Amino acid sequence: MLAVMLLGSINYANSMGFVLTFLLGSLAVVSILHTWRNLARLTVSAGKSTPVFAGQDARFEVCLNNPGGIARHAIGLRAGDASGEFADVPPHQAACLTFTRRAEKRGLLQAPSFTLFTTFPLGLFRAWTHLDLDMRCLVYPRPAPEALPLPLARAEAGSGRSHGEGQEDFSGLRTWHSGDSLRQVAWKAVAREQGMLTKQFAGEAQQEVWLDWDTLAGPDTEARLSRLTRWVLDADAATQRYGLRLPGCSLAPGMGDEHRRQCLEALARFGL
Amino acid sequence: MSNLAWLLASLALAIAPHLGHVPLWTGPLCLALGLWRLAVEHGKTKLPKKWLLFGLTAAITAAILGHFHTLLGRDAGVTLLVAMIALKLLEMKSPRDTMVLIFLGYFLVIAGFLYSQSIPMALYLLLVVWVTTTTMIGYNDVKYGLAVRPRLRLRLAGTLLVQAVPLMLVLFVLFPRVPQLWGLPKDAHAGMTGLSDSMSPGTISELIRSDAIAFRVRFDGAPPQPTARYWRGPVLWDYDGRSWSTRTPTEGGAPQVELLGEALRYTLTLEPHNQRWLFALELPAALPPGSRAGTDMQILAQAPVRQRVRYSLASHTRYRLGAEPGASEQQRALRLPAQANPRAQALAARWRSAHANPSAIVDEALGMFRNQLFFYTLSPPLLGQQAVDDFLFGTRRGFCEHYAGAFVFLMRAAGVPARVVTGYQGGAMNPLGDYLIVRQSDAHAWAEVWLAGQGWVRIDPTAAVSPDRIESGIAAALPEAELPFAMTQLNLDWLQRARMSWDMLNNNWNQWVLGYGQEQQRSFLSRFHASLASWQGMAIAMGTGLAVLLLGIALWMLWHAPRRGTDPVQAAYRTFCIRLARRGISRALHEGPADFALRAAQLRPDLAAQIGHITQCYIGLRYGRQHDAVRALRQAVRRFRP
Numbered sequence: 001m002l003a004v005m006l007l008g009s010i011n012y013a014n015s016m017g018f019v020l021t022f023l024l025g026s027l028a029v030v031s032i033l034h035t036w037r038n039l040a041r042l043t044v045s046a047g048k049s050t051p052v053f054a055g056q057d058a059r060f061e062v063c064l065n066n067p068g069g070i071a072r073h074a075i076g077l078r079a080g081d082a083s084g085e086f087a088d089v090p091p092h093q094a095a096c097l098t099f100t101r102r103a104e105k106r107g108l109l110q111a112p113s114f115t116l117f118t119t120f121p122l123g124l125f126r127a128w129t130h131l132d133l134d135m136r137c138l139v140y141p142r143p144a145p146e147a148l149p150l151p152l153a154r155a156e157a158g159s160g161r162s163h164g165e166g167q168e169d170f171s172g173l174r175t176w177h178s179g180d181s182l183r184q185v186a187w188k189a190v191a192r193e194q195g196m197l198t199k200q201f202a203g204e205a206q207q208e209v210w211l212d213w214d215t216l217a218g219p220d221t222e223a224r225l226s227r228l229t230r231w232v233l234d235a236d237a238a239t240q241r242y243g244l245r246l247p248g249c250s251l252a253p254g255m256g257d258e259h260r261r262q263c264l265e266a267l268a269r270f271g272l
Numbered sequence: 273m274s275n276l277a278w279l280l281a282s283l284a285l286a287i288a289p290h291l292g293h294v295p296l297w298t299g300p301l302c303l304a305l306g307l308w309r310l311a312v313e314h315g316k317t318k319l320p321k322k323w324l325l326f327g328l329t330a331a332i333t334a335a336i337l338g339h340f341h342t343l344l345g346r347d348a349g350v351t352l353l354v355a356m357i358a359l360k361l362l363e364m365k366s367p368r369d370t371m372v373l374i375f376l377g378y379f380l381v382i383a384g385f386l387y388s389q390s391i392p393m394a395l396y397l398l399l400v401v402w403v404t405t406t407t408m409i410g411y412n413d414v415k416y417g418l419a420v421r422p423r424l425r426l427r428l429a430g431t432l433l434v435q436a437v438p439l440m441l442v443l444f445v446l447f448p449r450v451p452q453l454w455g456l457p458k459d460a461h462a463g464m465t466g467l468s469d470s471m472s473p474g475t476i477s478e479l480i481r482s483d484a485i486a487f488r489v490r491f492d493g494a495p496p497q498p499t500a501r502y503w504r505g506p507v508l509w510d511y512d513g514r515s516w517s518t519r520t521p522t523e524g525g526a527p528q529v530e531l532l533g534e535a536l537r538y539t540l541t542l543e544p545h546n547q548r549w550l551f552a553l554e555l556p557a558a559l560p561p562g563s564r565a566g567t568d569m570q571i572l573a574q575a576p577v578r579q580r581v582r583y584s585l586a587s588h589t590r591y592r593l594g595a596e597p598g599a600s601e602q603q604r605a606l607r608l609p610a611q612a613n614p615r616a617q618a619l620a621a622r623w624r625s626a627h628a629n630p631s632a633i634v635d636e637a638l639g640m641f642r643n644q645l646f647f648y649t650l651s652p653p654l655l656g657q658q659a660v661d662d663f664l665f666g667t668r669r670g671f672c673e674h675y676a677g678a679f680v681f682l683m684r685a686a687g688v689p690a691r692v693v694t695g696y697q698g699g700a701m702n703p704l705g706d707y708l709i710v711r712q713s714d715a716h717a718w719a720e721v722w723l724a725g726q727g728w729v730r731i732d733p734t735a736a737v738s739p740d741r742i743e744s745g746i747a748a749a750l751p752e753a754e755l756p757f758a759m760t761q762l763n764l765d766w767l768q769r770a771r772m773s774w775d776m777l778n779n780n781w782n783q784w785v786l787g788y789g790q791e792q793q794r795s796f797l798s799r800f801h802a803s804l805a806s807w808q809g810m811a812i813a814m815g816t817g818l819a820v821l822l823l824g825i826a827l828w829m830l831w832h833a834p835r836r837g838t839d840p841v842q843a844a845y846r847t848f849c850i851r852l853a854r855r856g857i858s859r860a861l862h863e864g865p866a867d868f869a870l871r872a873a874q875l876r877p878d879l880a881a882q883i884g885h886i887t888q889c890y891i892g893l894r895y896g897r898q899h900d901a902v903r904a905l906r907q908a909v910r911r912f913r914p
Binding site for chain 2: 001004005008009010012013014015016017018019020021022023024025026027029030031033034037045047048061063065073074091092093094096119120121122123
């Protein structure tokens with residue numbers, strides 16, 4: 001376009017045409033500097049990534065920290081073919097961008113390399129950088145699709161589901177410690193400023209299940225891990241105390257988010 | 273204001289100056305299509321289907337063809353551009369389309385300069401560029417829902433433009449100018465005013481209503497007396513009973529000029545008038561470069577003057593021209609249509625038999641104008657078929673072309689060779705800029721008669737009727753009620769001063785900015801260094817200049833981080849974090865202030881109270897409603913020395 005403008009200006013010997021053509025050309029050149037500065041000196045660091053199950057999208061967080069006094073606008077992040085996500089980073093602040101990657105296999109998923117780019121302010125030029133941060137996301141095994149009864153429930157009480165009723169046999173309160181499910185926190189007590197207390201239910205102590213690798217038949221390791229994963233989730237949902245036994249690794253019965261996390265991690269890392 | 277609103281506004285601003293020279297329907301069409309697009313944005317209607325858009329495009333193209341009979345040329349091209357912009361609005365989907373529209377907007381701005389390059393126009397179009405650039409920033413930012421406020425966007429666009437200006441100046445001064453590349457469309461120079469190649473009653477009185485500048489003259493010494501300021505233009509030989517013209521130019525051969533007295537040196541800057549003739553004070557010693565003149569000293573350029581030209585001349589106000597004209601020239605200067613104006617012819621015949629001496633005949637005619645009741649007026653009554661008879665014996669009211677025409681007619685009828693000369697007479701000195709401004713309103717016509725031994729002698733019959741016209745200018749000679757509007761105001765002193773200052777500004781603008789062509793570039797640059805006069809020199813200087821400037825801007829941008837606008841709360845908290853980091857406790861990016869305080873307090877129980885206080889202040893200021901704790905926070909941070 002500038003070339004056409006220039007030719008026109010020359011042909012018409014139009015001084016203001018020259019002025020405008022050169023002004024726009026200079027504007028474009030100056031915008032290169034602005035685009036470059038918009039990206040330059042941003043510090044990039046890996047953010048948290050929450051574990052996911054195989055088959056889900058793993059989310060990786062990239063944090064952009066702006067050490068300078070100039071706001072950065074429309075910084076985009078693109079990984080693979082996914083369409084980009086954009087963020088502004090105000091002066092002396094940080095902003096986080098996320099990108100996802102399909103988690104196909106259990107274990108540790110290494111984040112792919114990604115591109116940070118910007119075309120701000122004029123969209124004529126693009127500043128970019130390829131980055132490869134050491135970011136990993138723990139991928140739990142894919143839970144088996146069909147719900148089988150929990151192993152102990154099948155062996156002793158006949159119905160794992162019926163244990164849900166055990167929650168109603170309230171027996172008392174004890175102080176909360178980490179690992180207890182938030183679902184069992186006595187929120188009313190919290191509201192009365194009695195501190196974090198965990199509700200205890202009668203019969204819980206007896207209702208322990210062991211999720212055991214060896215009780216499962218079949219040569220397929222992944223299928224067995226899937227089944228165990230499913231059980232961990234089911235037992236957790238039923239607020240049942242459960243232990244996990246894998247070859248070379250055993251987790252004592254327990255319950256709560258932390259216990260669930262430990263079990264799932266053990267399953268995810270099994271054999272890897 | 274949404275991005276679309278910005279886009280529509282900047283396009284409207286770019287289209288506005290063109291509304292005067294595009295067909296009348298273009299404005300409403302743009303408005304309608306713009307409103308359509310706005311309705312689409314608000315979900316009230318949909319974008320047109322492809323076939324409809326195609327039909328519209330075809331219809332508009334046909335309408336433009338119907339109006340201009342071409343799609344080429346300046347006016348048709350601009351109309352097409354405006355229409356295409358309006359249509360593109362209805363086709364705009366991707367960011368790419370938006371950019372195309374914005375570029376077309378810039379294109380309209382540059383097209384605006386084809387019509388006017390005046391200072392107000394340049395300022396207006398600069399404003400349009402600013403707004404358009406702001407729009408462009410908006411599209412590269414807020415389409416992602418980000419928050420750059422319009423004011424910030426305007427400021428950023430302004431910053432970009434201000435930074436672009438030095439680069440632009442380097443390019444403008446040093447980019448080698450080359451002559452025109454190809455022919456221009458016919459209408460490229462429409463609308464220029466100036467003397468035409470023929471004169472009939474009314475042509476000059478029309479012209480003098482125009483306030484436009486004809487040319488400006490800077491004298492090396494003192495300017496000549498007003499009565500000597502005759503600027504010679506077209507010389508008209510042939511009379512057809514109605515109008516004077518020159519059907520065939522006088523045959524070549526150097527004019528016989530004998531120059532007397534002192535030479536007056538001056539530089540004349542002629543505004544483009546789309547005709548070939550050049551003007552010079554009577555009578556120049558040499559011709560401007562590239563021009564030629566016939567024996568009648570009508571100076572012609574090689575091509576119509578379509579750009580401002582500047583030439584330096586030396587003129588002598590006393591001279592003898594064409595002491596021995598050829599026989600054909602003599603004959604031509606006596607030719608009249610046989611049947612025209614019998615009463616005037618009869619009068620001339622009486623003079624001829626009464627006086628043997630041609631100069632006595634001249635005096636007779638001038639005496640008639642002076643002593644009988646003739647009026648000098650800008651709005652003379654209409655004349656009939658025998659125009660000279662009607663004028664001399666009927667209306668007796670006329671303007672310079674009536675007097676000059678009638679006078680030359682009488683002279684020829686009386687056997688004295690005579691011709692009409694048109695040009696300008698007078699001009700006003702600009703006391704501020706020390707130069708003479710000659711406007712179209714100074715247009716004038718006079719006569720030349722050939723007298724044996726004296727050659728062609730200038731006779732101005734208007735001076736006989738209205739001496740004021742020659743001595744004090746047109747404004748003094750005409751009755752107040754007849755003056756064109758622009759002239760009536762001249763009485764006000766301050767207005768006159770303002771007008772003169774404005775003209776001086778315009779003159780400098782014309783000379784230095786608009787007139788910066790190949791010649792001026794060379795002479796200007798060679799003042800600094802001889803090597804700059806060649807295009808290689810210019811290219812090297814241009815490259816160096818650009819590189820240095822770019823580097824300068826880049827460095828400035830790097831070192832000049834704005835301190836202003838930094839939030840004091842943020843700054844204090846940052847100091848706090850930095851001090852902790854020095855002790856090995858650095859805040860992770862994903863860590864909120866509360867989490868960080870907890871962790872830090874665990875690591876350094878001795879500082880827990882301070883950390884807690886600072887964090888509490890910070891969170892309160894940042895997210896809560898305590899706005900009075902800034903001082904407390906800053907004090908606490910100042911005292912915090914882990």
